[in-house]
Amino acid sequence: MSLDGLSINLATVRKQYTFAQAVEACLAQGITAIAPWRDQIHAIGLKEAASIVQSNNMRVTGLCRGGMFPAADKAGLAAAIDDNKRAIDEAVALHADCLVIVVGGLPSGSRELPTARQMVVDGLAAILPHARESHMPLAIEPLHPMYAADRACVNTLEQALDVCELLGEGIGVVIDVYHVWWDPKLLSQIARAGASGRILAHHICDWLVPTRDLLLDRGMMGDGVIDLQGIRAAIEAAGYHGPQEVEIFSSENWWKRPGAEVLATCVERFHTTCCPRTT
Amino acid sequence: MSLDGLSINLATVRKQYTFAQAVEACLAQGITAIAPWRDQIHAIGLKEAASIVQSNNMRVTGLCRGGMFPAADKAGLAAAIDDNKRAIDEAVALHADCLVIVVGGLPSGSRELPTARQMVVDGLAAILPHARESHMPLAIEPLHPMYAADRACVNTLEQALDVCELLGEGIGVVIDVYHVWWDPKLLSQIARAGASGRILAHHICDWLVPTRDLLLDRGMMGDGVIDLQGIRAAIEAAGYHGPQEVEIFSSENWWKRPGAEVLATCVERFHTTCCPRTT
Numbered sequence: 222m223s224l225d226g227l228s229i230n231l232a233t234v235r236k237q238y239t240f241a242q243a244v245e246a247c248l249a250q251g252i253t254a255i256a257p258w259r260d261q262i263h264a265i266g267l268k269e270a271a272s273i274v275q276s277n278n279m280r281v282t283g284l285c286r287g288g289m290f291p292a293a294d295k296a297g298l299a300a301a302i303d304d305n306k307r308a309i310d311e312a313v314a315l316h317a318d319c320l321v322i323v324v325g326g327l328p329s330g331s332r333e334l335p336t337a338r339q340m341v342v343d344g345l346a347a348i349l350p351h352a353r354e355s356h357m358p359l360a361i362e363p364l365h366p367m368y369a370a371d372r373a374c375v376n377t378l379e380q381a382l383d384v385c386e387l388l389g390e391g392i393g394v395v396i397d398v399y400h401v402w403w404d405p406k407l408l409s410q411i412a413r414a415g416a417s418g419r420i421l422a423h424h425i426c427d428w429l430v431p432t433r434d435l436l437l438d439r440g441m442m443g444d445g446v447i448d449l450q451g452i453r454a455a456i457e458a459a460g461y462h463g464p465q466e467v468e469i470f471s472s473e474n475w476w477k478r479p480g481a482e483v484l485a486t487c488v489e490r491f492h493t494t495c496c497p498r499t500t
Numbered sequence: 501m502s503l504d505g506l507s508i509n510l511a512t513v514r515k516q517y518t519f520a521q522a523v524e525a526c527l528a529q530g531i532t533a534i535a536p537w538r539d540q541i542h543a544i545g546l547k548e549a550a551s552i553v554q555s556n557n558m559r560v561t562g563l564c565r566g567g568m569f570p571a572a573d574k575a576g577l578a579a580a581i582d583d584n585k586r587a588i589d590e591a592v593a594l595h596a597d598c599l600v601i602v603v604g605g606l607p608s609g610s611r612e613l614p615t616a617r618q619m620v621v622d623g624l625a626a627i628l629p630h631a632r633e634s635h636m637p638l639a640i641e642p643l644h645p646m647y648a649a650d651r652a653c654v655n656t657l658e659q660a661l662d663v664c665e666l667l668g669e670g671i672g673v674v675i676d677v678y679h680v681w682w683d684p685k686l687l688s689q690i691a692r693a694g695a696s697g698r699i700l701a702h703h704i705c706d707w708l709v710p711t712r713d714l715l716l717d718r719g720m721m722g723d724g725v726i727d728l729q730g731i732r733a734a735i736e737a738a739g740y741h742g743p744q745e746v747e748i749f750s751s752e753n754w755w756k757r758p759g760a761e762v763l764a765t766c767v768e769r770f771h772t773t774c775c776p777r778t779t
Contacts, residue, residue, distance in 0.1 A: 327709075332727040338684070367646045369682035370709045370725045380684045403648035405617070405659045430606075430649045435711055446649045448611040 227491045228254035228282040229484065230424065230468035231261055237480035240265045244273055250484045254280040254464050256321075256422075262311060271314045282319075282466050283360060283395070283422050284312040289325040290344030291337040291374065297328070298340060305348045309357050318463070319360040319421040320352070321395055326371045337374045345388055353391040360421040361385065362395035365403075367435055377401070378410035385419050393419030396456060397468065399426050399439055402447040408455050415459020423456055425449060425495055426469045437472035441486055443494035454497035465495055506770045507533035507561040508763065509703065509747035510540055516759035519544045523552055529763045533559040533743050535600075535701075541590060550593045561598075561745050562639060562674070562701050563591040568604035569623030570616040570653065576607070577619060584627045588636050597742070598639040598700040599631070600674055605650045616653045624667055632670040639700040640664065641674035644682075646714055656680070657689035664698050672698035675735060676747065678705050678718055681726040687734050694738020702735055704728060704774055705748045716751035720765055722773035733776035744774055 229252055231243045238246055240261045247255055255274075262270045262284070274281060287308040292298045312320040324341040331337065345359065352359050363381040364373035375381050378401050381394045394414055401407055414420045427445030432438050442449055453465065467487045469475050475483050508531055510522050517525055519540045526534055534553075541549045541563070553560060566587040571577045584599075591599040603620040610616065624638065631638050642660040643652035654660050657680055660673045673693055680686055693699045706724030711717050721728055732744065746766045748754050754762050 327725055332725050332730075334682070334684075334727070365645060366682040367644065367711070367714075370707060374682075376682055376684065403613070403645040403653075403655055405613075405655065428649060432646070432714055435646075435714065446606055446611050448613070451611075 224251045224253065224488065226464050226496070227252060227488065228256055228280065228464040228466040229487060230256040230285065230466050232258055232285070233467055233469045233475065233487070234480045234483055235261065236476040237483070240270055241273055243480070244277060244279060246480050246484055248277060249481070250488055252484065252488065253278070254282050256281060256283040256285060256466050257315070258285045259308060259311065262315070267311055267314050274315055280464070281315045281317040282464050283321045284308065284315055284317040286321045286323045287348070287359070288322040288373070291325045291328050291340040293328040293330070298344060302344055302347045305344070306351050309348065309352050309355050312357050313355050317357070319358040319393070321422065322359050322361045323364060324361065324373045324375045326369060326374050334369070334374055341375060342384060342387065345384065345392065349388055349391055358421050359392045360395045361392065362397055363400055365400040377404055377406070378414065379406055382410060382414055382417070382419065386417070393421040395422040395424060396420060397424035398447050398449060398452055399424070399428060402428060402452065407452070411455045411459050415456070415461060420456060420459060420461035423453070423461065423463065423465050424468045425465045426467065434472065437470045439469045439471055441469060441475065442467070442490040449495050450497050453495060457497060465491065467491070503530045503532065503767065505743050505775070506531055506767065507535055507559070507743040507745040508766060509535040509564065509745050511537055511564070512746055512748045512754065512766070513759045513762055514540065515755040516762070519549055520552055522759070523556060523558065525759050525763055527556060528760070529767055531763065531767065532557070533561050535560065535562040535564060535745050535747070536594070537564045538587060538590065541594070546590055546593050553594055559743070560594045560596040561743050562600045563587065563594060563596040565600045565602045566627070566638070567601040567652070570604045570607050570619040572607045572609070577623060581623055581626045584623070585630050588627065588631050588634050591636050592634050596636070598637040598672070600701065601638050601640045602643060603640065603652045603654045605648060605653050613648070613653055620654060621663060621666065624663065624671065628667055628670055637700050638671045639674045640671065641676055642679055644679040656683055656685070657693065658685055661689060661693055661696070661698065665696070672700040674701040674703060675699060676703035677726050677728060677731055678703070678707060681707060681731065686731070690734045690738050694735070694740055699735060699738060699740035702732070702740065702742065702744050703747045704744045705746065713751065716749045718748045718750055720748060720754065721746070721769040728774050729776050732774060736776060744770065746770070
């Protein structure tokens, strides 16, 4: 079966591999699409990273990540905007499909979610012209509500799409099953996102029961309770047929295993648990 | 300042006190409203518990808890329905304001949230006639989305109110800030709940940053990031002026402190951080 539909977010093997090692390990499994994080790119250097991508004909399904707009003061917001513009340039250099945006949570000491959410809109509006000129789509990733305080105050697909519609062209969403699987409005919002052409990426992993850590206990596809096949079917029905990108943060399990084992498991589970049942 | 507006959910001091001890400790602080859990009632016996409540003229702001409907088979759902009818009777015996409903998550091995959610509606529909005859309101508590798999597949106020409207009279919601504070639609849904007279209880605690455990790391009011005063103002503007009920599960902090210290802190924080600012 083809692996065209599979991408590996390099956070999944960040403890095992450098960027160059991760690319080599993916290719060894037949995987030809990746999504790196900026720290991984910075460690090797943007030029070298782009060269590795190009010479191996890799698809980059996203660069992680821009965002993190809410700040305690205007200088903080301005600094975030500058950094996001650099992130757009890096995504362009890597020929990434999109720049993933994790919008940021509450500034330290704040309890004002509406204010933080407005800062997100302001920050996105400030970088969107540069993104459009650069032909680099911005992909808002709504994060699970348990991250509202410290990582992202955009917490549902509905909310992310409202922001997109406010801002216009050049911006869409990442649908990461870990963050949205619980949402009673998930299917209707996937359809809405597809109808407006705003599905830019589809991330997969699984929700474990029990979940032992809020951040670093994501599961391998098939080991948890997310209806991966059902969600993928809805995403395809909405018109998105791009790769599924495996993104697993797992400090006590997958990050401790050999990278080749992790990647081989991703390939196996992609085939067995992630593609819509054909009837 | 009066303590009429303060209730203590006895889970807050469950490691320190039996039911009878908890009542005594609350009265010593001037607290005259409580919300017990069924296991605490069963330990002392319903008749004795009811006698203690009555002789001390305590208000019972809710009995925790009914619900837990989704089951692997019909026998499981039938057993849950029977147990919920007994819970209604116990709430009546205690003259509780409502029976708190934590609806339940996915049956073991299931990935089908829509099926579980339908079982919740079916279960509630099955017990609602008994609740109405008993004049005991059912109060659906939407739980934070991080509990969708293992505790409750009703995860937003909007979703809970949709269920209420489907089922009609005799059913409403608990608004627990811990579960709903992140919701971008919170204020509009509080207004909707108030307009239909469905706000039956208001639970408080705080969301800590970082949160170290998904279940047992709730914070004392004022120690986290929830805008308690703002949410209370919205709830009062929606027409609900009943008590705020402190419910804190805290295995590593508050459950390890002397009960009197915990209760005194609840009283202090209620005054300093929970009541709407008067301007």
